[in-house]
Amino acid sequence: xxxxxxxxxxxxxFNYIGIVLGFLYVGILFPRLxxxxxxxxxxxxxxxxxxxxxxxxxxxxxxxxxxxPYFRNKEKKHNGFMMIGISVQSIGFIxxxxxxxxxxxxxxxxxxxxxxxxxxxxxxxxxxxxxxxxNFFDNYFKVLYNAVIGTALKEFTQRLFIFIFIIFIxxxxxxxxxxxxxxxxxxxxxxxxxxxxxxxxKEFFLSFPKTPISSKLKKEMRTVALFSIISGFAGVLTLxxxxxxxxxxxxxxxxxxxxxxxFFGTLVSIPARSLIKISSTFVAEAxxxxxxxxxxxxxxxxxxxxxxxxxxxxxxxxxxxDNILAILKxxxxxxxxxxxxxxxxxxxxxxxxxxxxxxxxxxxxxxGTYFIASQFILVIIANLIFIPLYGIxxxxxxxxxxxLVFNFLKMMFLYRKLRLFPxxxxxxxxxxxxxxxxxxxxxxxxxxNPYFDAILKGSxxxxxxxxxxxxxxxxxxxxxxxNRIIKRIIH
Numbered sequence: 046x047x048x049x050x051x052x053x054x055x056x057x058x059f060n061y062i063g064i065v066l067g068f069l070y071v072g073i074l075f076p077r078l079x080x081x082x083x084x085x086x087x088x089x090x091x092x093x094x095x096x097x098x099x100x101x102x103x104x105x106x107x108x109x110x111x112x113x114p115y116f117r118n119k120e121k122k123h124n125g126f127m128m129i130g131i132s133v134q135s136i137g138f139i140x141x142x143x144x145x146x147x148x149x150x151x152x153x154x155x156x157x158x159x160x161x162x163x164x165x166x167x168x169x170x171x172x173x174x175x176x177x178x179x180n181f182f183d184n185y186f187k188v189l190y191n192a193v194i195g196t197a198l199k200e201f202t203q204r205l206f207i208f209i210f211i212i213f214i215x216x217x218x219x220x221x222x223x224x225x226x227x228x229x230x231x232x233x234x235x236x237x238x239x240x241x242x243x244x245x246x247k248e249f250f251l252s253f254p255k256t257p258i259s260s261k262l263k264k265e266m267r268t269v270a271l272f273s274i275i276s277g278f279a280g281v282l283t284l285x286x287x288x289x290x291x292x293x294x295x296x297x298x299x300x301x302x303x304x305x306x307x308f309f310g311t312l313v314s315i316p317a318r319s320l321i322k323i324s325s326t327f328v329a330e331a332x333x334x335x336x337x338x339x340x341x342x343x344x345x346x347x348x349x350x351x352x353x354x355x356x357x358x359x360x361x362x363x364x365x366x367d368n369i370l371a372i373l374k375x376x377x378x379x380x381x382x383x384x385x386x387x388x389x390x391x392x393x394x395x396x397x398x399x400x401x402x403x404x405x406x407x408x409x410x411x412x413g414t415y416f417i418a419s420q421f422i423l424v425i426i427a428n429l430i431f432i433p434l435y436g437i438x439x440x441x442x443x444x445x446x447x448x449l450v451f452n453f454l455k456m457m458f459l460y461r462k463l464r465l466f467p468x469x470x471x472x473x474x475x476x477x478x479x480x481x482x483x484x485x486x487x488x489x490x491x492x493x494n495p496y497f498d499a500i501l502k503g504s505x506x507x508x509x510x511x512x513x514x515x516x517x518x519x520x521x522x523x524x525x526x527x528n529r530i531i532k533r534i535i536h
Contacts, residue, residue, distance in 0.1 A: 064315055066204040071308045074211045076373045083221055084301030086161050087228060089292050092285040094172035097145060099281040101137035101177050104270030105130050106184045111269050111406050113188040115262060125254035127185060134181050142170055161297065165222075168229050175233040182239045189248060198235035200315075206231035272414040283421045283447060287440040290428045295436065299379075303437040306380030309369060310387025310441070313358045314394055328402050340403055341465055347398030348467040349520055355395030356479040357510050359388045361503045364486045368495040368502075379437065386441035390448045397452045398467060400459060409462055416458070420451035471519050482510040 075084050109130065116126040149166055183195030210227040213219045219227070243249040258266075288307075292300045331339045362369070363385055370378060404413040424447035431439030459465045486505040492498035514520065515527055 062201050064312060066201070066208050067308065070204070070208045070211045071305060072369070073372060074208075074215065076305055076377055078211060078214050079221065079301075081298040081301035081376060082161065082296075084304055085288075085292065085297035085299070086165060086301075087225070088288050088300055088304035089162065089297065090165060090168050091172060092288045093145070094169050094176055095285055096281050097141040097169070097173050098177045098180065100144075100274065101134065101141040101173065102180065102274075103133050103137045104273030105133045106180060107273030107405065107410075108266050108269050109181075109184045109188055111410070112262070112266060113185075117188075119248070121255070123250060125250070125252055127250050128253050130181050130185065131178075131251075134177055138174060138177055141173065145169060145173075165225055168225060171229045172232055175229070175236050179236040179239060182236070182243060185248075186239065186243070194239065194242060195235075198238055202238065203231055203235050206234055269410065272411050275414050275418060283417070283424050283444075286421070286424060287428060287444060290432060291437055291440055294432050299437055302377050302380045303383060303440060305373070305377055306383035306437075307387055307441075309362060309384045311391055312362060313355050313388045314391040328399065328406050332406050332408075337463070341467075344398050344400060344403055344465055345467040346522060348396065348400075349398075349469075349471060350522055351395040351398055352392075352472055352475055353514065353520060353523065355392045356475055357482075357507065359392055360479045360483045360486075360510070361506050362388055364483050364502050364506060365499045367491075368499040371495040382438050383441045386438065386445050390441070390445040393445075393448045393452050396472070397456055400452075400455055400467075403463075403465065404455060404459060407463070409458070412458060413455070416451055416455050419454070420447045423447045423450055474517070474519060475514070478510055478513050481513075482506045485509050 109126075113123075113126060116123050179195075179199070183199070186194050207228060210219075210224055210231060213227070214221070214224055240249065288300055288304060291303050328340055328343060331337075331343075366381065366384065369384070370381060401413065404410065404416075424443050427443030427446045428440055431442045433439070435442065456466075483506065486502040486509075489502060489505060492501060511523075511527075515524055518524055
């Protein structure tokens, strides 16, 4: 657990820096410098590339996470694992590109006939290539017990360059067309850096396996990959289908508003990403050794600590909702409740900790595929019902319903099959304290400046919430970190 905690803390630091950068350009600069239609375009391009990327990987990222321990041997260049992965990604990229071209040719990929989308359609292929191979090399780094590098590159470096490039528009140095190209460049830079880092660390091996892979392992790789394609494709579609459906029903402008408010809602879950990434490697190794006790410990601690972080961030966001709306343009007002609904939806993910990793690396990984596929079907049905009724808030409601059902079924399955039940009365205490912190900040007199008011209310929420949790000793990990910080300040 020590290495998991250490890397999770480092990853969280980069995540928080990335949150600040993301807030500066997504929350402040994008709404002021770009039209909602232009924001919607960037969102839709990334959504299509993300969906295509999941198919292009052909399930190999799951193979990397689950089965790399059987290839691990640096002296033998990890038995050609990297070259196998590169070959698979290349085949997938070519196949996905052909499908995208065919769909666009027959006008099945469009944006209500919007010429802006047709003008920049080609950017999808650029984004697809960069995201596909970065994800592969990031996973490769992760199974080498370093999940921080990928987090730093994606959450910090990528966002830093996007922030710099949007500043160019602020000073009228470039137009939107040039910015779109630079936006794709910013997403490509982490790929180039991670390749250079692998070469520097002498972990970049362009050689195929010198000894044949056993038929048993080949079969396992095919099975894992197949179910990963289904679950991954359904999972990515679930995360991106709302924007695509809003685009189809409402056009790019409301898609841009939804994307901006969606960003604020997902802030609840961002700090958990580094924990999930590093935990996957340790959980996979634990399953290999059949160390269920370690898995239970990781799951329990992840649920507890992620719930604390999630509640803190959601309360901090909602108590500052008026400040957020004051910073944005009036055009974004229709997305107010998107923040709350999406925030609650992603809080449900925090309540389940690293359960996706536990299930996905266990012998029951196929059921994870079934649950995710069911979630995708449910979110489609919910969106078809609620988007026509409530617009972009309806899309958020669809995501909330799908996540609620998905997480409930998943956690019940883990309990029935593996007797893993990571919940305790402490979770109710955490939720109660979140309500206390919210009320304390809500009844504070508001300051005229929205930025200063947000800092004041956020500070009050943090001090009350974390302070009481510390005194009650709810989380051993959080208390250890606070004590460590106190010692550094004193000494």
